[in-house]
Amino acid sequence: MPNFLHLPPELHVLIASFLPIGDRLQFRLTCAYLYELITRPSHEELLLTESTDWARNRDVYACRYCLRLRPAGLFADRMLRRRRGRSGRDSDKRFCIECGLQPREGTARYGPGAQLTIQGHFYVFCLSCRRFQPGAVDRLGRHTSECVECWRQPYS
Numbered sequence: 187m188p189n190f191l192h193l194p195p196e197l198h199v200l201i202a203s204f205l206p207i208g209d210r211l212q213f214r215l216t217c218a219y220l221y222e223l224i225t226r227p228s229h230e231e232l233l234l235t236e237s238t239d240w241a242r243n244r245d246v247y248a249c250r251y252c253l254r255l256r257p258a259g260l261f262a263d264r265m266l267r268r269r270r271g272r273s274g275r276d277s278d279k280r281f282c283i284e285c286g287l288q289p290r291e292g293t294a295r296y297g298p299g300a301q302l303t304i305q306g307h308f309y310v311f312c313l314s315c316r317r318f319q320p321g322a323v324d325r326l327g328r329h330t331s332e333c334v335e336c337w338r339q340p341y342s
């Protein structure tokens with residue numbers, strides 16, 4: 187469609203309005219021009235999209251803070267389960283790891299010491315180095331609040 191972008195903007199907006207939401211989101215992401223032109227989806231729209239085949243096939247979920255559909259691997263496992271799962275009662279409370287770690291006002295949820303499981307792997311917002319890293323497990327198999335690197339260093 188070499189001439190598609192030469193159509194007037196009104197037509198682009200009209201075309202987008204006829205697309206199913208999943209396609210509309212993708213259409214919007216095809217170039218900077220369309221990204222600016224087509225309205226950002228609302229949180230409600232994203233939550234509705236979540237239960238479509240389009241979203242299931244891509245394994246994406248909505249984040250309440252960055253208002254994006256993001257791959258499952260960018261959320262802590264417990265954000266994708268039970269009431270926070272797809273179409274769950276609390277799915278509107280779900281947020282991605284990135285948003286959880288960012289100290290933006292009112293949105294920081296994961297403080298130092300936070301332990302997260304992501305796709306079955308243990309991560310920690312390390313109490314010592316304050317980095318988000320694979321977490322250390324103690325001799326009894328319990329999750330610690332330190333990363334693997336810090337845990338191995340002998341205490342002085």
Ligand SMILES: [Zn+2]
Nearest residue numbers: 249252282285
């Ligand atoms: Zn987010």
Ligand SMILES: [Zn+2]
Nearest residue numbers: 312315333336
């Ligand atoms: Zn550390």
